[in-house]
Amino acid sequence: MRQKTKELIFEGALRSFAEKGYTETTMEQIAVSCGVAKGTLYYNFKTKEELYIFVIESGVERFISMIKDYIESSDHNHFRQRILRLIDAHLEFFQKETAFCRLLLSKVWGVEERQYTIRHVLQGYFQLIESEVDLAKEKGVISKSIDSQITASSFFGTVGFTAMRSIILGRSLDDPALRYTLQTLILQSLGIYEE
Secondary structure, three states: OOHHHHHHHHHHHHHHHHHHHHHHOOHHHHHHHHOOOHHHHHHHOOOHHHHHHHHHHHHHHHHHHHHHHHHHOOOOOOHHHHHHHHHHHHHHHHHHOHHHHHHHHHHOOOOOHHHHHHHHHOHHHHHHHHHHHHHHHHOOOOOOOOOHHHHHHHHHHHHHHHHHHHHHOOOOOOOHHHHHHHHHHHHHHOOOOOO
């Protein structure tokens, strides 16, 4: 699939799924939203389920890539700064990719096959956060008794759902009070006060 077509399909399908939900969205509506022929859509994706998974996988890949860029631009020896950069990356991504975040956060849990797939795709994200926590434990920055998996889940939940609620309420994620509060909550919960 050509990159331009792939991007058109991603954006159109994302809009459609985020606005109407998976069940209410048809392949015909997605084709119209993408500005491509229905045949082009079916040529690239045999089913709506396959297209939905493509949207989730592509969005999560973008999310992980942005997080990596942010933390790689910070000093490995300053975990406090790395946590602040992680928070910034999440907030910037959620502000920029509001439709994807709404779709992701609303569909993570459930028993349908696509929810299992979403959770599987998110494992790359969780492994990235867990490795940051493990690094901090190795360096003695945070307690070795802190569970990395629980911390990664809590981080995602705290930042993700705070961001989504703020967006729903029409509040910008650039709000200094929002950032300060998230930073304070997360740093203090990890026992990090100053470096």
